[in-house]
Amino acid sequence: MSSPRILEIRRGVLEKNDQLAQGLRERFQAAGVFVANLVSSPGAGKTAFLERTLTLLRAEGLRPAALVGDLATDNDAQRLARSGAPVRQIVTGGNCHLEADMIGDHIDSWGIDLADTDFLFIENVGNLVCPASYDLGEALRCVLLSVTEGEDKPLKYPIIFHSADAAIITKIDLAAAVEFDREAVLANIQSVSPGLxxxxxxAKSGEGMAAWIAYLKARHQKLAGDVG
Amino acid sequence: MHELSIAENLIEIASNAAQAAGVQHVQAVHLRLGALSGVVADALQFSYEVAAAGTLLEGSQLVIQAVPAAIYCAVCAQVVELPTIQAFCCPVCGTFSADVRQGRELEIISLEVEDEQPTYS
Structure with a gap:
């Protein structure tokens, strides 16, 4: 004989990832490391943008580092290493996104001293869908969109744009050549994430990079102030 | 396509809860799935069957309750459901709002289970 009944659970399916991410966030904050998670579709220019960012921060005497996720190859890590910053490749072996446990494992096996690091950039796997669900312990989630991709991309991928703390439009040096409709893309971004x-x-001409670097420095100083 | 990874997490949590409660058989898992969760219901249903194979949950049904996104509209002074996630604006007055009150759910609510009754001789 058996009798049916309801067993209440009420638990988040991603609670394990969320707990690990929160642990990482506290660790980063305590060490004074400002962490940014960069998300975009493949080919939006994440690596070029990040290489320029690392170079500019180092030129100001700051200490950035980068973890870069890809399905295969360490080509991106080799490109980023040209900046002189510590870089480590995470090869996901087909996994379409990074998860918090991968970040924790790589931080530990890397042997990087977080106390000697000001910024950690996590370049996610090129994908505008799956990374939206996974907290990596970052302080800032950036979604990148290149002018060559089409103005309606925020409407096609509203969840990742909505979950981001900042949107970065890349390759604006090509805007005129591809007849980029700036007003349309800004309106679409605001529609899916008001106030973003x-x-x-x-990254090629350097245009707009100063404002981005100034923003990062202000966020890092605020973090240091909160810790101190 | 990260629904298989999501389904594996789901099965692990449900199996552990069922085992802890001494449950012999799970008939159904009830899940709340928000419009902003980033998870596609059909893909999750498919992945669930694959991930459940060989576990205590094999053959059980995944019952998904879709949760629409909702924002707080300061002008209307109320929480309003969004008919689409392409526009985070109040469907009543058109005011944009980033104050999301619902839609990120990805939560197991309950299991429908069967317990073996103790037999008395």
Whole structure:
């Protein structure tokens, strides 16, 4: 004989990842490391943008580092290492996104001293869907969108834009050539995430990078102030 | 496509809860799935069957309750459901709002289970 009944659970399916991410966030905060998670579709220019960011921060005497996730190859890590910053590749072996446990494992096996690090950039796997669900312990989630991708991308991928703390428009040096409709893309970003901060940049010409670097420095100083 | 990874987490949590409660058989798992969770219901249903194979939950049903996104509209002074996640604006007055009150759910609510009754001789 058996009798059916309801067993209440009420638990988040991603609670394990969320708990690990929260642990990482506390660890980063205690060490004074400002962490940014960069998300975009493949080919939006994450690596070029990040290489320029690392170079500019180092030129100001700051200490950035980067973890870069890809399905395969360490090509991106090799490119980023040209900046002189410590870089580590995470090869996901087909996994379409990074999870908090991968970040924790790589921080530990990397042997990087977080106390000697000001910024950690996590370049996520190129994908505008799956990374939206996974907290990596970051202080800032940035979604990148290049001018070559089409103005309606925020409407096609509203969840990742909505979950981001900032949007970065890349390759603006190509805007005229591809007849980029700036007003349309800004309106679409605001529609899916009202009030979202937007940076318009070119890693090639350097345009717009100063505002981004100034923003990062202000956020890092605020973090240091909160810790101290 | 990260629904398989989500389904594996779901099965692990449900199996552990069922085992802890001494449950012999799970008939159904009830899940709340928000419009902003980033998880596609159909893909999750498919992945659930794959992930449940060989576990205590094999053959059980995944019952998904879809939760629409909702924002607080300061002008209307009320929480309003969004008909679409392409526009975070009040469907009544058109005011934009980033104050999301609902829609991020990805939560197991309950299990429908069967317990073996103790047999008396």
């Amino acid at each position: 901060r937007v940076f318009e940049t070119s």
